[in-house]
Amino acid sequence: MTELFFQRHRRLRKTAGLRSMVKETYLHKEDLIYPIFVAEGENIKNEVASMPGVFQFSLDRLAEEIDEVVELGIPSIILFGLPLEKDAVGTQAYHNHGIIQEATRFVKKRHPELVVIADTCLCEYTDHGHCGVVDANEQILNDPSLDLLAKTAISQAEAGADIIAPSNMMDGFVTAIRQGLDEAGFADVPIMSYAVKYASAYYGPFRDAADGAPKFGDRKTYQMDYSNRMEAIREATSDVEEGADFLIVKPALAYLDIIRDVKNNFTTPIVAYNVSGEYAMVKAAAANGWINEKEIVLETLTGMKRAGSDIIMTYHAKDVARWLEDK
Template identity: 90%
Template sequence: MTELVFQRHRRLRKTAGIRAMVKETYLHKEDLIYPIFVIDGENIKNPVASMPGVFQFSLDRLREEIDEVVSLGIPSVILFGLPAEKDAVGTQAYHDHGIVQQAIRFIKERHPGLVVIADTCLCEFTDHGHCGVVDADERILNDPSLDLLAKTAISQAEAGADIIAPSNMMDGFVTAIRHGLDAAGFADVPIMSYAVKYASAYYGPFREAADGAPKFGDRKTYQMDYSNRSEAIREATSDIEEGADMLIVKPALAYLDIIRDVKNNFDAPIVAYNVSGEYAMVKAAAINGWINEKETVLETLTGMKRAGADIILTYHAKDVARWLEEK
């Protein structure tokens, strides 16, 4: 009989203890950022139908959510705002008493150690739903939008935001915001740039949650084509050169190759945005009993870490924090 020569890789999988000993990638609470939607009004806790477990909170109901986040050991939140009024230039995005600015102050007063990230964009605040200034021909104007984005970032920093996270994908948005923050005395406030943001079908549930769907056209003239890979490096390079401190890749699940590319090319923290559509698909399948939600989520997020993400922005954060505590 011919002697078979092969490696016995299963030796290191024999027991749970051995598997834990050789485990390469770990998911920690400290890796998590939890998104929160704040809305103008009183006594509001609106469920987002397409995102089970996610709600819109008015300021007077925000305490219960923030206290839970802190009690679970989640170190950071990112805020998205739904204003009472919208206009063509998104005035409420940079008003000193805008809904996001009020929420930042509230959170920092109650939990000063919680890292508060401000999403810096105009789409939730404009009546047309686009991320910049629009002209009479429905073109999204790049350069006039930069001043408004810088104003928004400054107002968020003045309210106490620890990190500014611009998500608009206008050319030059990082340098405009960096110069604006520096000139306003906020040179120490870092920028977590949505550097690599694709025009994706996975954003659908978010647009319900944030009431931010465009009223005409789409965002393909400023968000990236999902077919493109090398373009991600060009975008990230520009943002690093312009002053970005951290880089976001969005979405995450269908873009693990992009996360790895960005990680391999840049010596900066990489954030994977586990977006609303990714969350909604898992939740829907779990509700129908088709998958094990806990194991699926932990596997998915660990895959993002393995691909190169240092930080994960996810709507699953509260559940994950509980599951990690159990383990």
């Protein structure tokens, strides 16, 4: 009988010890950023219907959430604000006592070691729900929006935000914000740019959570077409040249190829945003008993790390921190 020759790859899978020895990609609590929604008002802890386990908190209820985050060992959060008042130019986004500014002060006073990232956009604060200034013909104006975004970033830095995370997708927003921060004395505050942000159906539950759906049209004139790949490199290149310190790819699950492309082309830390729709689908399937939530989430987030992300922004962060402790 002729002896067969073939590779025995299973040798390295034989035991848990061997599999651990050759494991290539690891998920750590230190990789996680946890999003938190903060609302103006009192005694608010409202669960988001389309995002089970995610809540809107008023400042007087925020301590219970951030205390748990710190206890679990999650090192950073990103804050999204829900103001009581909205207007055409999103005044509350850059008000010194806006909800993000007040929440940042509260968190930094209670837990100075917690890294606070401020979402820097106008859509949650404008009465039209778009991420920039709108003219009489319902056109989103790029350049007039930049001044407001810079003002927002400066006010957030003044409140104590450790990182500014602009998510608006206006051309030149990193330049405007970097210049504004530098001139205001915040040259050491980094920018975590939503550099590669696609116009995606995966954002639906977030718009429930943040009350940020546009009142007319859509965001396809400033967010990217999900069919495009090379455009991501152009966008990321611009942001790095303009001074971005981190690059976010959003969404993550259907864009793992984009995460890898960005990782291969830039040395800047890469952040994958595991967005609301991705979270909601897992929660819905788990609630119906169709999947093992823990195994699905850990596999998915590890896939994002394997694709090239250094950091993952995810609503699963608290559960992941608990699961990693159990392993």
